[in-house]
Amino acid sequence: MTHSDRLLGHAFLAACLAVTSALADDNWGDTPYVQTPINVVERMLEIAKVGRGDYVIDLGSGDGRMVITAARKHGARGFGVDLDRRLVALANRNAARAGVADRAVFYQRDLHATDISPASVMSIYLLPEVNLMIRHRLLTTLKPGTRIVSHDYAMGAWPPDYQEELAAPGKKVGVGQRSKIYFWVVPGRAAGRWRWSLAPDGKPVDFSLSLNQNFQVIEGTLRSGARSARVESRLVGETIAFAATLDGVKYEFSGRIFNHAIDGKARVSRGDKAQELPWSATRVEIWDPRHLALTLEQTLKEMN
Numbered sequence: 001m002t003h004s005d006r007l008l009g010h011a012f013l014a015a016c017l018a019v020t021s022a023l024a025d026d027n028w029g030d031t032p033y034v035q036t037p038i039n040v041v042e043r044m045l046e047i048a049k050v051g052r053g054d055y056v057i058d059l060g061s062g063d064g065r066m067v068i069t070a071a072r073k074h075g076a077r078g079f080g081v082d083l084d085r086r087l088v089a090l091a092n093r094n095a096a097r098a099g100v101a102d103r104a105v106f107y108q109r110d111l112h113a114t115d116i117s118p119a120s121v122m123s124i125y126l127l128p129e130v131n132l133m134i135r136h137r138l139l140t141t142l143k144p145g146t147r148i149v150s151h152d153y154a155m156g157a158w159p160p161d162y163q164e165e166l167a168a169p170g171k172k173v174g175v176g177q178r179s180k181i182y183f184w185v186v187p188g189r190a191a192g193r194w195r196w197s198l199a200p201d202g203k204p205v206d207f208s209l210s211l212n213q214n215f216q217v218i219e220g221t222l223r224s225g226a227r228s229a230r231v232e233s234r235l236v237g238e239t240i241a242f243a244a245t246l247d248g249v250k251y252e253f254s255g256r257i258f259n260h261a262i263d264g265k266a267r268v269s270r271g272d273k274a275q276e277l278p279w280s281a282t283r284v285e286i287w288d289p290r291h292l293a294l295t296l297e298q299t300l301k302e303m304n
């Protein structure tokens with residue numbers, strides 16, 4: 001986060017406190033109540049590709065607009081939590097009015113004490129420092145492949161998989177009535193040493209891949225016999241794909257990680273000749289992804 005982002009964050013907080021001071025009570029949380037404009041809610045749900053099978057959890061749910069819109073427009077289910085009991089009551093009334101009270105429920109609960117494991121989609125509109133405080137829990141509690149969508153604030157060193165800025169008519173905070181949307185997919189775990197064999201021309205060739213991981217970013221070395229090549233790629237949940245050229249042969253691997261195995265396919269091409277083969281890899285050493293070794297103190301320093 002840049003210095004100007006921080007200043008904007010603090011300006012945001014000050015502006016919010018002014019807007020919401022009339023509502024403040026003993027249960028007020030870290031992040032004040034500010035609504036996400038409805039066009040931004042709709043775009044966030046679109047970016048997260050929310051659908052019928054999804055379970056959406058909104059941490060700090062305000063008047064319930066995120067989960068209610070997910071239920072009403074996309075057929076999803078889910079819940080929201082907020083510290084403010086009046087907002088929780090309002091959100092439950094809004095869900096009933098929208099005819100989705102059976103699929104969108106709101107609880108008065110601290111987001112830090114909320115079980116988020118059932119989410120397939122997580123939405124947040126929290127201050128940047130709160131995003132950093134919950135980041136480790138999002139990365140370790142949510143299933144790989146869970147989508148996270150955040151209004152206005154990023155997650156420090158965790159690079160978004162997608163981001164955009166859009167007009168937010170009627171937005172009461174920030175500059176120029178504009179909003180940012182950040183989107184991440186919770187990465188699986190790929191770090192370690194993997195082994196497999198391929199027989200492109202009927203002759204088996206052994207491969208070994210050493211992979212480091214920081215969030216969804218993976219990098220390492222692919223080896224076969226005396227040859228080696230650098231590999232750089234990004235996971236999308238548990239989906240892994242990378243390419244490398246060894247001795248004039250291009251290898252493109254794509255598959256899905258399941259515990260200590262990968263299943264997928266390999267495309268092997270030399271010149272204009274290409275073939276596709278099944279690809280099964282086994283993890284023979286497991287390493288911790290770098291981002292999981294960070295303490296909260298180190299994570300919060302990413303604000304600077």
Ligand SMILES: C[S@@+](CC[C@H](N)C(=O)[O-])C[C@H]1O[C@@H](n2cnc3c(N)ncnc32)[C@H](O)[C@@H]1O
Nearest residue numbers: 029030031034035036060062082083110111125
């Ligand atoms: C910026 S508002 C977002 C409201 C809604 N999600 C939206 O986008 O319109 C943040 C909300 O988080 C709630 N909140 C702040 N700290 C919280 C905490 N520790 N646990 C639960 N809710 C909290 C506030 O009461 C407020 O309603």
